[in-house]
Amino acid sequence: MPIVPITIYGDKILRKTTKPVDAVDDEVIRDIQNMFETMRYANGIGLAANQVNLDKSIFVIDISPVEGYENIKPVVMINPEIVEESEERIIMEEGCLSLPNLRADVERSEIIKVRYLDTDEEIQEIEAGDLFARVILHEYDHLIGKMIPDRVEPGMKKRLQKELIKIMKRDVDIDYPITQRN
């Protein structure tokens, strides 16, 4: 299964809202397999389709490598919608494969409800909390063209600026394939 290059902050596809998937055909299944492979190779716990240059509303998540979440099964969400977000919000540090080596505190809802299509084209609706909710919201953000710097406090965004420029220039030390600068 091929490992595919990951798009990097500055790549335009990361700033666009992705297209809904009409049918879960063989091509989509292949894309999903590549996304899982690539995410695991890069030691990520979530990956959105536009992070592998695909204009499709899909993300994959596997938080089972994280201590305490071994029982959460890997999941793929197609055409996801956040249908509920708790008023209680919590701050957690986040990273992103498209923002290598950058970490930042992000405030998000603690509990959410998400509706999506599974690979059998069945509608699913689940409630998720803490880290699982966090990763879903982070990946959902990718599908609407949002990234960590859009979710931090204005002061923090300023502090990230230097690092963001380095990332855009590919001036980063990472061991997974990334797209060429464009």
Ligand code: ZN
């Ligand atoms: Zn990300």
